[in-house]
Amino acid sequence: MSASITLAGESQIALKQSLQQPLIVTQFIFAKVPGLDPTKPLDRAAGKPPAEQIVHVYTIPEKNAGYVNPNQVVYSAQLGSDIGDWDFNWVGLEDADGILFAASSVPLQQKRRNIPPEQIGNNVTRNFLVAFDGAMQLTGVKIDASTWQHDFTVRLAGIDERQRLAIRNIYGRACFIGDGLKFEKSQTGYQLHPGLAFLEGIRVDIAQPMIIPDAVPNGKISLDVCLQRQMNDVVANWRVVFGEQREYTDPAGASHYIIPLADFESPTVVDLRSTQPITGSLIEYLAARNGDYQGLRARSTTKADVGLGNLPNAISDDPATNSSEIVASTAALNKLQKQVGDSMTGMVTGFAISWAPEGWLKCNGAAVSRTTYARLFAWLGTHYGAGDGSTTFNLPDMRGLFPRGWDDGRGLDPGRAFGAYQDMMLQSHNHGASAGEVGNHLHAAWTDAQGEHSHAAWTDVQGNHQHTAPRAQNNNVGGGSPNFTTANLQNGTTAPTDWAGAHSHNVGIGAAGAHGHNVGIDWAGAHSHAISVAAAGGAETRPRNLSLLFCIKY
Known part of the structure; x- marks a missing residue:
């Protein structure tokens, strides 16, 4: 990975160069810094993380420092599976004076020690490439990095070339996207219009107008394009050239391609670019392309x-x-x-799915656009509802209903308007009921036995009164009432007794013994008994059915 040289490191470089002393980088520092965003540039003015965040320090062996070229040196840390366990997201280089020379942030990494069989450890190699003028001489590194690291230069160069050729096969020698890289007049002179082009398989992307600072001579204007090594990468490089040019290979082995942009005869510009109006992906552009x-x-x-x-x-x-x-x-x-x-517009049918297929609308009474569904509106009008009265109309609502054929004058459903809702109904009818006749008969009855008992009896109160006695034949009535006289008897009249006063007479009734009383019931004659019939069923009348989604064709 590339390292950012810190401000302290830059000062150290200047100091060592002025004193003509070597700059010796001695160790890697690994740290886990909370909240560190690896996508953002590091603060080059910051120092080492606090001691509690440093998880490992690696002393660099002399053989692990090598040079790539006179201005680039690389330091390597090789951590075996006997080291761990810790995580890190920050790596720094420190020199012999304790100065933080360079630093880099990475996504959180794991370093685990091998603890068989519970844990399989990992090996971690981290390389720091630092570049500055005279790096090889100042650091005293004398080992060619290719002797201890794999040299992928040739391999990567082959990959780059194969990718360039593959892109060239797609876009040809030159393909300018729209106005990309168009030579044009600017407010202060001339410029190349921002945009994209594929030139000899090299992607050239200019985000801002490329100002041409010098006076533009008459003649051909071209772009010199190549793939050129930059640090540890290979990137597209280009520049504007004037006049007749030949393609060439530079001393570093990079091939330069000359792509014409315009013929210039001040102030006239003739565009020489081969353009394509591609605004999205190439495959979409080709699929949508039409013409003769x-x-x-x-x-x-x-x-x-x-x-x-x-x-x-x-x-x-x-x-x-x-x-x-x-x-x-x-x-x-x-x-x-x-x-x-068109012949199916207005057709209503049931679907065994819960959504309306393409070209159909649910029969749910919804208000829909009169313009979007103009043909259906022309057929239905506002028969099922006028919607908002101007821009919408209502669909028929078939939810929960059985369809029924319109009577249309047959007489089975007389007076029924077309498309009108009809509530449920049962045809008027009677239910017959009867009970079997049993003929003239008696119903048995009885009273319960009460055991031996007596019945109380009484006489009513008569008030103060006299009792009369019949006329006697003898003059002497023994034991008679003193109110009886011989004269009364002789005269043959009743003779009053003495006044008895208000009183009642007790009546005694003898015990009847344990007995029952017979009860007689008259003949009822031939007859029947009324029967009540209980209600049955639910909240509606319906046949066996299957619920479907009714939709209308528009």
């Missing part, structure tokens, strides 16, 4: 090529013809499809 291309096979395809040699050169827009000598055109097929679709 002379090179396409279709231009010269004959009937014999596709096995239609016996057909005449005739097409028809009449969808009604079945002639085997007529080839239907797309217009005819579209017309036929429209006729089929």
Whole structure:
């Protein structure tokens, strides 16, 4: 990974160069810094993390320092599986004076020690490439890095070249996207318009206008494009050149390609770019491309090529013809499809799915656009509701209902308006009921035995009164009331007794013994008894059914 030389490191470089002393980098420092964002540049003015954040210090062996070129040196830390366990997201280089010379942040990494069989350790190698003028001489590194590290230079160069050739096969020698890299007049002179181009398989992307600072001579204006090594990468490099130019290979072995941009005869500019109006991905652009291309096979395809040699050169827009000598055109097929679709507009049917298929709307009474569904509106109008009265209309609502054929004058459902809702109903009817006749009969009855008992009796109170006695034949009535006289008896009249006063007479009733009382019940004659019938069923009348989604064709 590349390291950012700290401000202290830059000062150390200047100091060592002025004192003509070597700059000796001695150790790697690994740390876990909370909240560190590896996508953001490090603060070059910051020092080492606090001691509690440093997880490991690695002393660099002399053989682990090598040079790439006179201005680039690399330091390598090789951590075996016997080291760990710790995590890190920050790595720094420290020199012999204890100065933090360079630093870099990385996504959180794990270093684990091998503890068989519980844990498998890992090996970690971290390389720091630092670059500054005279780096090899100042650090005293004398080992070629290729002797202790794999040299992928040749391998990567081959990969870069294969990728360039693959892109060239797609875009050709030069493909400018729209106005990208167009030579044009600017407010202060001339410039290249920002944009994208693929030149000899090299992607050239200019984000801002590329100002041409010098006076522009008359003649051809071209772009010198190459893939050039920069630090430890290979990137596209380009510059504007004037006049007739030849392609060449520079001393570093990079091939330079000369791509014409314009012919300039002040103030006239003739654009020489080969452009394409590509605004998205290439595959989408090609798929959507239309036009008449002379090179396409279709231009010269004959009937014999596709096995239609016996057909005449005739097409028809009449969808009604079945002639085997007529080839239907797309217009005819579209017309036929429209006729089929139009004939179904307003059709209602049930679907065994819970959503409306394409070309259909749910029959749910919703208000829909009169313009979007103009044909359906022309057929239905506001029969099922006027919507908002101006821009929408309502669909029929079939939710929870059974469809029924419109009577249309037959008389089975008289007086019923077309498309009108009808509530549930049961046809008026009677239920017959009867009970079996049992004829003249008696119903048995009885009283319970009460055991031996007596019945209380009484006489009513008569008030103060006299008792009369019959006339006697004898003059002497023994034991009679003193109120009786001989004269009364002789006269044959009743003789009053003395006043008894208000009183009652006790009545005694003898015990009847344990007995029962017979009860007689009259004959009822032949008769029947009323029967009550209990209600049955639920909240509605319905046959066996299956719920479907009713939709209407628009």
